[in-house]
Amino acid sequence: MSWLEKLLPPKIQPNDRGERRTVPEGLWFKCPACETVLYKTDLEHNINVCPKCSHHHKIGARARLDAFLDPEGRYEIGQEVLPVDALKFRDSKKYPERLKEALEATGETDALVVMGGAVHTIPVTVACFEFDFMGGSMGSVVGERFARGVGAAIEQKTPFVSFASSGGARMQEGLLSLMQMAKTNAALTHLAKARLPYISVLTDPTMGGVSAGFAFVGDIVIAEPGARIGFAGARVIENTVREKLPEDFQRSEFLLKKGALDMIVDRRELRAVIARSLAILQRQSADAVA
Numbered sequence: 001m002s003w004l005e006k007l008l009p010p011k012i013q014p015n016d017r018g019e020r021r022t023v024p025e026g027l028w029f030k031c032p033a034c035e036t037v038l039y040k041t042d043l044e045h046n047i048n049v050c051p052k053c054s055h056h057h058k059i060g061a062r063a064r065l066d067a068f069l070d071p072e073g074r075y076e077i078g079q080e081v082l083p084v085d086a087l088k089f090r091d092s093k094k095y096p097e098r099l100k101e102a103l104e105a106t107g108e109t110d111a112l113v114v115m116g117g118a119v120h121t122i123p124v125t126v127a128c129f130e131f132d133f134m135g136g137s138m139g140s141v142v143g144e145r146f147a148r149g150v151g152a153a154i155e156q157k158t159p160f161v162s163f164a165s166s167g168g169a170r171m172q173e174g175l176l177s178l179m180q181m182a183k184t185n186a187a188l189t190h191l192a193k194a195r196l197p198y199i200s201v202l203t204d205p206t207m208g209g210v211s212a213g214f215a216f217v218g219d220i221v222i223a224e225p226g227a228r229i230g231f232a233g234a235r236v237i238e239n240t241v242r243e244k245l246p247e248d249f250q251r252s253e254f255l256l257k258k259g260a261l262d263m264i265v266d267r268r269e270l271r272a273v274i275a276r277s278l279a280i281l282q283r284q285s286a287d288a289v290a
Contacts, residue, residue, distance in 0.1 A: 026040060027039065027040055027041075028040060029043055031050045031052065031053065031055055031057075032055070033050060033053050033055035034050060034052050034053035034055065036050065036052040036053070038050065038051070038052075043057070044063070046268070047059065047063075047064075047067045047267050047268055048063070048267075049266070049267050049268055054225065054266065055226070056203075056204065056224050056225055056226060056227070056266075056267055058131060058132075058165070058204065059267075060106070060130060060132065061108070061112075061113040061128040061129060061130035061163075062113060062130075064128055064163060065113065065115055065126060065128050067271070068119060068126065068163075068270065068271050068274075069115065069117040069118065069119060069124075069126065070117060070118045070119060070120070070121065072117075072118070073116075073117055073118060074115055074116070074117040075115065075116050075117070076113070076114065076115050076116075077114040077115065077116060077125070077145065077148055077149050077152050078114050078144065078145035078148040078149065079109070079113075079145075081110075081141050081144050081145055081148070082109055082110070082141065083099055083109070083110055083139060083140065083141045084140075085099075085172075086140075086173070086176060087172070087173065087174055087176070089171075089172040089173070089174070091171075091172075095172040098134060098172065099134075102132075102133045102134050103133075105132060105133075106130055106132045106133045108130050108133050109141075110130075110133060110139070110141040110142060110145070111129055111130050111131075111133040111134060111135075111136045111137060111138070111139070111141075111142050111166070112127055112128070112129055112130070112138075112141070112142040112145045112146060113127075113128050113130060113145075114126070114127045114128075114145045114146070114148065114149035114152075115128075116152060116156065116158070119161075119271055119274060119275045119278070120271070120272070120275035122159075122275055122278050122279060122282075122284075123156065123158040123159075124153075124158050124159050124160070124161055124278065125149050125150075125152055125153035125156065125158050125159070125160050125161070126149075126160075126161045126162070126163070127145070127146050127149045127160070127161070127162045127163070128162070128163040129142075129163060129164055129165040129166050129203075129210075130165075131165040131166065131167075131205075134170065135166070135167035136165050136166035136167060136210075137166060137167055137168065137169065137170035137171075137177070138166055138168065138169055138170060138177060138180050138181075138208075138209055138210055139169075139170035139172070139173045139176070139177050139180070140173055140176050140177065140179075140180065142170075142180060143179070143180030143183045143184055144183075146162070146180075146183075146184045146187065146214070147183055147184060147186075147187040150184075150187040150188060150190065150191050151187070151190075153191060153196060154190060154191060154194045154196065157194075157196065158196065159196055159197040159198070159199065159278050159281070159282070160188075160191055160196065160197070160198045160199075161198075161199045161200075161201065161274060162198075162199075162200050162201065162214065162215075162218075163201045163203060164200065164201065164202050164203060164206040164210050164211075164214075164215045165203045165204065165205065165206060166205070166206060166207065166208065166210040167205065167207050167208055168207050168208015168209045168210060168211075169181075169208055169209040177209075178209065180209070180213075181209050181212065181213040181214075184213055184214045185213055185214055185217065188214055188217060197219050197220075197277075197278055197281040197282065198217070198218045198219050199218050199219065199220045199222065199274055199277060199278070200214065200215055200216065200217070200218030200220070200221050200222070201222045201223070201224070201270065201274075202215055202221065202222070202223040202224070202227055202229050202252065202261075203223075203224045203227050204224065204226065204227040204228050205227065205228040205229070206227065206228070206229045206230075207228070207229070207230055207231065207232075207233070208231060208232075211229055211230060211231055212231055215229075216260070219281060220262050220263075220277055220281075221260075221261050221262050222261070222262060222263055222264070222265050222270070222273070222274075223252035223255065223256070223261050223263075223264050223265075224252065224264070224265070224266075224267055224270075225252060225253070225264055225266060226251055226252060226253070227251065227252040228250050228251060229250055229251075229252060229255055229260075230250040234249055234250055252264050
């Protein structure tokens with residue numbers, strides 16, 4: 001024992017050698033907007049919205065659906081539809097390898113989760129993108145699940161709600177991916193003919209073929225605060241037009257000023273706002289919705 005250890009009171013004696021107390025990883029999260037260090041569990045309980053500055057962090061598809069839908073009576077639609085490598089596509093990796101990596105990272109089999117359920121007891125069918133699955137790219141499975149979700153909404157006579165978060169078409173599926181733009185919009189045409197409401201919610205980011213397709217054809221188009229929404233990226237546009245774009249270009253606040261959106265809604269208020277909107281669209285009383 002060193003002379004310093006002899007002088008230390010018993011209560012602050014160092015631990016036995018070889019013992020190190022470490023803080024488990026992933027307990028804390030630093031908000032990139034306000035730099036506040038947040039306890040991860042508190043952030044999750046706040047639906048991944050910073051309680052200090054209200055910055056909207058990304059959220060997984062199932063976590064979003066858990067926060068949005070009533071707990072009772074949920075059922076998944078189209079989960080049996082799985083991707084195939086029809087084009088035998090390969091970039092730096094084979095397409096099946098990328099699918100396997102995305103599955104291991106997210107636990108999902110593709111980038112869209114569709115569920116039936118209710119929001120404030122109003123029956124609804126919801127499609128929600130998982131951005132962490134290959135950037136939320138829209139391939140054949142996304143289009144098929146979306147179309148099946150719309151079909152289920154028509155069959156059950158429920159409104160349809162989509163939460164978009166995507167980088168656009170999935171390049172590994174080529175033209176098969178681009179065809180999903182027409183397929184999803186055609187499905188929504190049948191929904192409109194059935195006189196059922198469609199609410200589109202745009203989250204960060206909503207880009208490419210998704211923004212050019214079903215994202216902007218909702219009866220009501222809502223965006224989360226600060227969401228990036230557009231077709232091509234801002235740098236691509238700047239290099240094309242050779243002009244400096246506004247600082248808030250392609251952000252939801254900019255699009256609202258230009259009339260491209262109906263409203264911007266905080267994620268924590270989306271459940272109540274959408275339930276009230278659906279009640280009004282279906283000529284029901286909205287008084288019971290909190």
